[in-house]
Amino acid sequence: MSLNNLGVYHITPQQKEAIDNALNTIVENLSAVTQNLSAEDRQKFGSVNEINKLLINKCREFQQNQTTLATPDVDWVEFEADYQDRTFADTRLDRLATITRMLSDFKIVHDYDNYQDALTDYDYTKYKSSTKVPGYTEKVGELKQFFPNSGGSGPATPKQ
Numbered sequence: 001m002s003l004n005n006l007g008v009y010h011i012t013p014q015q016k017e018a019i020d021n022a023l024n025t026i027v028e029n030l031s032a033v034t035q036n037l038s039a040e041d042r043q044k045f046g047s048v049n050e051i052n053k054l055l056i057n058k059c060r061e062f063q064q065n066q067t068t069l070a071t072p073d074v075d076w077v078e079f080e081a082d083y084q085d086r087t088f089a090d091t092r093l094d095r096l097a098t099i100t101r102m103l104s105d106f107k108i109v110h111d112y113d114n115y116q117d118a119l120t121d122y123d124y125t126k127y128k129s130s131t132k133v134p135g136y137t138e139k140v141g142e143l144k145q146f147f148p149n150s151g152g153s154g155p156a157t158p159k160q
Helices: 015-030 039-045 050-065 077-130 136-146
Strands: none
Touching: 050 136, 077 136
C-alpha cells in the first residue's frame, strides 16, 4: 500500500445523499419505538450479560417445548415479542458496528492523506520562504505553531 493517497476512493454526492437518506430513515423508524434513557436509567436497567442471555434462552426453550412447566405469571406473547425485538436489535448493532468500522477506516485514510499533503505544503512553504518569495515567510509563521517541538524548522513527523 502506498504511503500517499491511501484514500483513493471518494464518496460521490449521490452516495452521500443516499447514505444520509438511509440514516434518516433509520432514525425516523427507531424514534417511534425507542425510549430515550437517562444515564441513571441506563445504569439501573443495564445490559443483560452473556450468562443472563443463556437464562433467557433456556426459559424460552422450556416455554416453547414444555409449556406446562412455564409460569402463567409471565405474558409469554410479550416475552416472545421482546425476545424477537432484542434479537433484531442485537444483529443490527453488529451491522452498525461494522459500518462504524468501515467509516472510521475510510476517515483514517483520508485524514492521513490530508496530513501528508499538509506536511508537503509546509515543506514547500519553508523552501519558498528561504528564497524570499513574498507571502511565504508569513505562511511559515502561521504554520509553525503546529510544530511546537521543532520550532518549525525540523522535518515534521505524522502524529498517529
